[in-house]
Amino acid sequence: MSHIEAVRNVCGETFAPPRHVAIIMDGNGRWAAQRGLPRGEGHRRGVEALRRTVRAAGDLGIDILTLFSFSSENWSRPLAEVRDLMGLLRRFVRNDLAELHHKNVRVRIIGERHLLDPEIGRLLQEAEDLTRGNTGLTLVVAFNYGARQEVARAARRLAAEVAAGRLAPEAITAESIAAHLDAPDLPDPDLIIRTSGEQRLSNFLLWQAAYSELVFVPTYWPDFDRAALESAIAEYRRRERRFGGLAARAGTGS
Ligand code: IPE
Ligand code: IPE
Ligand code: MG
Numbered sequence: 001m002s003h004i005e006a007v008r009n010v011c012g013e014t015f016a017p018p019r020h021v022a023i024i025m026d027g028n029g030r031w032a033a034q035r036g037l038p039r040g041e042g043h044r045r046g047v048e049a050l051r052r053t054v055r056a057a058g059d060l061g062i063d064i065l066t067l068f069s070f071s072s073e074n075w076s077r078p079l080a081e082v083r084d085l086m087g088l089l090r091r092f093v094r095n096d097l098a099e100l101h102h103k104n105v106r107v108r109i110i111g112e113r114h115l116l117d118p119e120i121g122r123l124l125q126e127a128e129d130l131t132r133g134n135t136g137l138t139l140v141v142a143f144n145y146g147a148r149q150e151v152a153r154a155a156r157r158l159a160a161e162v163a164a165g166r167l168a169p170e171a172i173t174a175e176s177i178a179a180h181l182d183a184p185d186l187p188d189p190d191l192i193i194r195t196s197g198e199q200r201l202s203n204f205l206l207w208q209a210a211y212s213e214l215v216f217v218p219t220y221w222p223d224f225d226r227a228a229l230e231s232a233i234a235e236y237r238r239r240e241r242r243f244g245g246l247a248a249r250a251g252t253g254s
Pocket of ligand 1: 026027028029030031070071074196221
């Protein structure tokens with residue numbers, strides 16, 4: 001029995017860490033502006049926050065950590081900033097992949113990969129291939145990711161099966177759509193955190209967020225750390241998840 005399973009058994013599910021935490025890492029630019037620094041400096045410090053958060057998530061017994069690192073809509077930023085962000089991703093994979101692998105982290109990528117720069121495509125593939133057999137934290141990087149685009153991809157895959165005569169239109173259900181998303185084997189996020197004070201999803205995991213608890217924190221992403229993650233998890237634990245049913249206490253009739 002793993003340490004986490006032991007904690008779950010002793011304390012009951014209420015005290016177990018959320019299994020899947022997803023984070024919208026926002027506020028790098030404002031962090032930099034506040035200090036009179038270029039936005040790129042905020043992004044560089046954001047990568048340090050990402051490293052801290054991956055370590056903390058592993059320590060806290062989270063199984064899956066999904067990080068929104070570049071959205072389908074972020075291409076609309078100035079070219080210099082887009083280049084900066086692409087450079088940071090390349091450097092992150094080159095510098096950190098060996099250590100992630102050493103720490104038994106399994107890397108997964110969600111998002112549209114076909115139109116990416118081929119070198120970035122290769123690096124992302126290498127990260128997934130190298131860590132495929134790892135059994136520790138699953139780190140899902142949402143890169144060139146948009147939830148509407150992901151659902152459209154699932155719809156295209158299903159439509160192709162219908163067109164090929166392998167699937168009846170009536171057989172399309174919420175479950176079969178979910179099964180054609182980018183990482184269909186992963187459970188939905190229990191907790192979605194957004195930093196920087198913005199209270200919106202910005203096209204992140206729209207399908208999977210149906211029953212996620214949302215926690216919005218004012219911290220800019222470069223300042224996010226283990227304590228901030230723990231406090232978001234503490235907030236999550238105060239929530240009562242009902243999934244459309246009744247509260248656990250009310251449901252017992254006592
Ligand atoms: C998050 O910080 C990083 C990305 C979206 C890539 P921002 O760059 O959005 O920072 P703000 O929101 O402008 O402060
Ligand atoms: C969402 O942040 C995307 C990422 C964190 C990668 P944005 O900064 O792009 O979102 P908006 O534009 O404020 O909604
Ligand atoms: Mg932003």
